[in-house]
Amino acid sequence: MSSPPRSLDETELGAYFALIEASSLLKHAVEEQLREAGDLSYVQFQLLATLGDSPTGSRRMTDLADGVVYSRSGLTYQAQTLEKRGLVERTQSSDDERGITVTVTAEGRAVLADVFPGHVAILDELLFAPLSRSDVEALADILSRARDHMRQNPPRSAKPRRRRKAAAGTGRERT
Amino acid sequence: MSSPPRSLDETELGAYFALIEASSLLKHAVEEQLREAGDLSYVQFQLLATLGDSPTGSRRMTDLADGVVYSRSGLTYQAQTLEKRGLVERTQSSDDERGITVTVTAEGRAVLADVFPGHVAILDELLFAPLSRSDVEALADILSRARDHMRQNPPRSAKPRRRRKAAAGTGRERT
DNA sequence: CGTAGTTGCTTCGAATCCGAAGCACATTGT
DNA sequence: ACAATGTGCTTCGGATTCGAAGCAACTACG
Structure with missing residues (x-):
């Protein structure tokens, strides 16, 4: 509410840039592997994996959208694509x-199983190789906290579908 | 070359998912702020910021592409867009x-200055708020190492422009 | 000099993504 | 029961992305 604008110090900038860069690089690498191994996009893989994780192999669209950081429309698009291929x-x-x-099919599980080893290999080679055990633990701990915090504090997005009347008049709108 | 396929333990999975989720959430939030504050996409901001960081305010396209994790074509597109707006x-x-x-213009610097405070605020609120000083330090350290490692080890991308002859015949292409 | 291979960037086509708007069902209050 | 509001998902239009192919300028080397 009143925290004065401050600049970031070098360490903070470093953490921020490293986070963005590392995740981007990792995501690109994984995306390529997924495409080659099973012709899946990253989201598609995430969806299949999430479904495979569920005991029943199925979830509701909204729950899926929550699990993956995705727009509803994007989720619809990918779910349709996966359905056309018979994976869900x-x-x-x-x-x-x-x-x-949404339910994963047998073929969906097959593709998942097909892709998974390579997926793990990439993670090993790129992400975990240069890290010690305690690094990984620290990373998991710190980033989990950050993630949980962000999930709770939708910054100004995730608006209630239409700023409820004028209650949201934070003076932020332009023009 | 011979590491047997192994599965990831819980901590590793946690670190991986937390990394992807946290960076996605953060990126989404930042993107929204950038759009509202200055009508910039994330890449556009990264480009302007990189240029602004340079003493001369200019860089070559390739150097920019190296700094940002981006395809060349995507970079061309965004550079053109920024040029149309007179920001570079x-x-x-x-x-x-x-x-x-590519050189940032005075107007580009102005937009950058306009957007920066909000940018920092978002980072503070979402990323740094739930983290201690030592968390941030650990994050910077660990992720920097991971990033440097990934930069050095292009997984199987960054091919020498055309898989040298037929060396890549892994039998994976489909029809 | 001339030819071959490299490198810097752009163009092209297709895929993917998002936010806003829309539709249909659900829930609530009266 | 009816109207008002909320929720789940899709459609729509446009922006952004990528990889592959292409063009032009460099470099190496005979």
Whole structure:
């Protein structure tokens, strides 16, 4: 509310840049592996993996969107793409007439299994190779906290679908 | 070459997911702020910031591409976009007839200055708020090492421009 | 000098992504 | 039951992305 604008020191800048760069590089590498091994985009892999993780192999769209950092529309797009390939199925939720339940198919699991070893290998080579055990532990701990914090504090996005009237008048709008 | 395929333990998975999620969330948040504050995409901001960092305010395209994790074509696109808005200028390198030197304009610097405080604020709120000083230091240290390692080891991308002959016949291409 | 291979950047086509708007079902209050 | 509001997902339009192919300028080497 009142924290004065301050600049970042060198360490903070370093952490920020390293975070962005490292994740970008890793993501690019993984994306390439996924494309070659199973013709999957990163999101598609994330979706399949999330579904495979579930005991029933299925989730609702919204839960998926929560798990992956993705826009709803992007999720719809990828779910449709995966469905066309027969890697997932989409069925109406029995509970909620407008809810869609996405389920990974046998073929989806097969593709997942096909891709996974290479995926792990990339992570080993690129991310974990230069890190010690305690590095990995520290990374997991620190970044988990950061992630949880960010999930709780949607910065100014995730608006309630339409700034509820004028309650959001933070004086931020332009023009 | 011979490391047997192994699975990742819980900590490693945690570190990996936390890295991807945290960076995604942060990037999304920052992107939104940049769009609202200065109508810049993340890459555009990175480019301007990189240029602003340089003493002369200019760099060659290739050096820019190295600094940012980006495809060449994407860089060309964004440089053109920024040029149309008058935030950068592109001139032929005197040295190399085919080299392009990109220079940030006064207006580009203005936009940068306009956007920067909000940018820092977001980082403070979302990334640094839940972290201690030593967390930040550890993060900077660990991720810098990871990043440097990845930069040195292009996984299988960054091919010498055309897989030298048929050396890459892994039998993976589909039809 | 001339030819071959490299390197810097752009163009091209297609895929992917997002936010805003829209539609349909659900829930709540009266 | 009805209206008002909230929620789940999709559609739409446009922006951004990438890899592959292409063009032009450099470099090496005979």
